[in-house]
Amino acid sequence: MKILEEVDPPLRDESYLRGRKQGYPPPVMSIPNLLRAASLLIGSLLFGAANAQHEGHGQVPQHDVVDSTVAAVVAADTDAPKLALEEAEHGGRFDAGKLIMGHIGDEHGWHLWGHTTLPLPIIVYNTERGVSVFSSSHFDHGHKTYGGYMLHEGSIVATKAEDGTDVHHATIDEPLTKATWDISITKNVMSLFISLAILLFVFIGVAKAYTRRAGQAPTGFQNLVEPIILFVRDDVAKSAIGPKYMTFMPYLLTAFFFIFLNNLLGLVPFFPGGANLTGNIAVTLVLALITFIIVTVKGNKHYWHHILAMPGVPGWVLFILTPVEILGMFLKPFVLMIRLFANITAGHIIALSFFSLIFVFGETNAGAGYGVSVMSLAFTVFMTMLELLVAFIQAYVFTFLSAMYIGAAVEEPHHH
Amino acid sequence: MFLSVLLDLGTGYGIAALGAGLAAVGAGIGIGRIGGDAVQAMARQPEAINDLRANMILTAALVEGAAFFAMVVGLLVVLK
Numbered sequence: 001m002k003i004l005e006e007v008d009p010p011l012r013d014e015s016y017l018r019g020r021k022q023g024y025p026p027p028v029m030s031i032p033n034l035l036r037a038a039s040l041l042i043g044s045l046l047f048g049a050a051n052a053q054h055e056g057h058g059q060v061p062q063h064d065v066v067d068s069t070v071a072a073v074v075a076a077d078t079d080a081p082k083l084a085l086e087e088a089e090h091g092g093r094f095d096a097g098k099l100i101m102g103h104i105g106d107e108h109g110w111h112l113w114g115h116t117t118l119p120l121p122i123i124v125y126n127t128e129r130g131v132s133v134f135s136s137s138h139f140d141h142g143h144k145t146y147g148g149y150m151l152h153e154g155s156i157v158a159t160k161a162e163d164g165t166d167v168h169h170a171t172i173d174e175p176l177t178k179a180t181w182d183i184s185i186t187k188n189v190m191s192l193f194i195s196l197a198i199l200l201f202v203f204i205g206v207a208k209a210y211t212r213r214a215g216q217a218p219t220g221f222q223n224l225v226e227p228i229i230l231f232v233r234d235d236v237a238k239s240a241i242g243p244k245y246m247t248f249m250p251y252l253l254t255a256f257f258f259i260f261l262n263n264l265l266g267l268v269p270f271f272p273g274g275a276n277l278t279g280n281i282a283v284t285l286v287l288a289l290i291t292f293i294i295v296t297v298k299g300n301k302h303y304w305h306h307i308l309a310m311p312g313v314p315g316w317v318l319f320i321l322t323p324v325e326i327l328g329m330f331l332k333p334f335v336l337m338i339r340l341f342a343n344i345t346a347g348h349i350i351a352l353s354f355f356s357l358i359f360v361f362g363e364t365n366a367g368a369g370y371g372v373s374v375m376s377l378a379f380t381v382f383m384t385m386l387e388l389l390v391a392f393i394q395a396y397v398f399t400f401l402s403a404m405y406i407g408a409a410v411e412e413p414h415h416h
Numbered sequence: 417m418f419l420s421v422l423l424d425l426g427t428g429y430g431i432a433a434l435g436a437g438l439a440a441v442g443a444g445i446g447i448g449r450i451g452g453d454a455v456q457a458m459a460r461q462p463e464a465i466n467d468l469r470a471n472m473i474l475t476a477a478l479v480e481g482a483a484f485f486a487m488v489v490g491l492l493v494v495l496k
Contacts, residue, residue, distance in 0.1 A: 342484035
């Protein structure tokens with residue numbers, strides 16, 4: 001009875017009801033209203049754009065002006081403007097697919113803003129010509145040939161044209177191109193080096209701080225890093241691997257911080273962020289391969305016994321089960337690779353798709369372009385916030401699943 | 417307007433988009449059930465909230481993996 005009485009008073013207190021009567025709606029009510037308003041706005045914009053398309057066939061010159069203004073307005077924000085502006089200047093239709101693929105892919109040279117690009121070294125090995133090393137600025141944004149090479153759809157191809165020839169007049173030399181190996185420092189490789197430098201700087205500093213200030217309270221970066229390290233140790237390594245977790249802590253921590261930092265850098269729209277490193281399948285392939293190698297090398301007798309001949313299973317079932325288990329051995333790191341790649345790439349694609357809506361609508365009608373830009377910007381910000389969460393969750397999931405696979409490989413048999 | 421965009425895409429692209437959409441439906445059902453049941457379990461046993469959250473994220477990631485397979489296949493069709 002006592003408990004009931006303690007609980008009751010706030011329920012009997014009708015002050016919040018009185019507040020409602022006097023015309024203060026509780027704050028929760030505003031969210032459905034906002035959604036309703038937003039859907040109405042989107043609906044009217046879509047309708048308006050559809051009508052505008054039907055009516056506005058004779059206004060081509062005006063459209064071109066609109067395209068370049070809309071493109072210029074948003075030009076300050078991401079990689080998008082370069083392509084968008086070029087499209088607008090050349091009078092072509094805006095191609096959202098090309099823009100998005102250009103952003104999530106790799107490139108020779110790092111686009112900074114407008115027509116400014118950070119040149120990166122091109123390193124090409126050709127079995128006939130040998131090694132050539134030169135700056136990507138010689139390609140002049142992919143418009144010129146240099147040293148017998150040129151850019152064709154983003155990749156380096158061999159040509160016999162002289163230096164400085166326009167790429168439209170140069171022909172691709174197929175047999176020489178097949179003998180060419182491109183090992184350039186591209187945007188992604190550069191981004192890898194930058195994140196490497198950041199990680200080394202932060203962690204060597206923190207490690208030194210721990211030896212210098214042994215037994216004292218943490219300061220500076222220690223405060224940032226220590227809870228995350230403890231999280232990886234207690235919630236990931238200890239819970240998934242068990243008593244032998246200490247051997248695998250260096251790998252798990254490295255993987256976690258590498259993925260987390262690069263996920264975050266990928267969300268920064270300007271230098272030194274903006275490269276889609278963890279959304280590059282080659283990078284996730286190597287990360288998953290390391291997990292696979294650790295699991296395979298560290299797997300004990302118990303683990304191999306369970307894969308090759310599952311104990312307690314009738315002999316004829318093993319004909320089905322063993323191939324499935326062996327397939328599973330390769331499938332686990334494969335899914336690890338696909339998951340990280342697809343999550344990060346999908347996030348970038350969705351954010352950029354919302355962004356591209358401005359140009360898609362701007363092409364049909366100026367008003368629609370400006371109107372959609374408000375919603376589009378809001379959605380892009382929302383997606384970026386969601387991606388901040390995904391950046392952490394994917395780093396966690398990759399580390400945790402790696403730890404679980406390692407845990408299964410080093411687990412000691414249970415004595416029943 | 418959207419109808420014309422869909423028609424522009426051509427048959428192969430449209431079906432790739434349909435496949436990716438169907439995979440998203442499947443993953444949506446899966447993640448919805450995981451989330452709903454996990455919240456229910458958390459409400460019933462608040463003391464087990466940390467274990468439940470870890471398992472929820474893990475299972476959601478596994479379901480998501482299946483959806484991403486479909487999405488990557490769809491992307492490959494579109495990009496060829």
